[in-house]
Amino acid sequence: MNEQADMLLMEIEEKMEKAISATKHEFSTIRTGRANPALLDSIMIEYYGVLSPIKQISSITVPEANQLYIKPFDRSSLRNIEHAIGASNLGLTPQSDGVGIRLVLPQLTGERRKELSKTAEKLSEHGKVAIRNVRRDGNDQIKKLGLTEDAEHGYLEDVQTLTNTYIEKIEEVTAIKIEEIMAI
Template identity: 40%
Template structure:
């Protein structure tokens, strides 16, 4: 196979892989009933005048499946952290005991599970769009090459097979996440 075509296929595969990795990161943020430090990954805290990720100003642990504890490295940050968690609009009600900020993760209601499933489907659809964009870009680059029509057609078939593989992976990820969310 032509080196240029191989390069285009590798590039498309890399883009599709990036879409899948992004989906994994987004799925970690969607809670599925069990407490996880990743649930607080989007929380930013005011720290010496700049917005800093919560994980850079404290230790975040899960002592059990329903509790997240946040231990700031500086005690004066307790109030800031508590406010930041409430402002992050994650649906948590943090409690401050003087040393830690404790968050009880409530069990998901059926309504909330359906909402989270819809959110997961939207993220999966975004990933599929990313995969399809990579396919479109690869096909455009292949058409711009100065190679025989047969070689172009074969390369486009290869790109489509790659696309189908990654769309299938996205669907598998989504099915697993839905099952995790809906499990009571």
């Protein structure tokens, strides 16, 4: 066993795990039938000259299954939050009550569900590409270690096994997300 190659394998696995985490995070921005505060993660608000995520400058609650309620810590940011949500690509209309903002998520149509499923598939493919890139880089690094032919072959097989495992994990996560999207 080569200690350098073993460390490299651990590093490769860690990077593949990060690709899974990144894909899961991307999935959280896809709207399903239920309200989820993570839906607002990508929206940034200018707050005292600094771009900040909504969740850092307000509390976000889920009063009903299809609603989000955003209550800013500082009421002066209410209009900025309302404007940013309106300008986002979420397709939601913010309703301000002077204290907070209510977002009502409309029921998804069958066609919209199919579009969101395709989006999930694209994000899944990006995750798989990231894992394959980690594999390619890992293989290159293993080949540079100057191992014996048999040892190198063994480590390259280990990298491929890791790749297959993590590609399967992404497919499982994707199947769960698509099931969530398609559930009525």
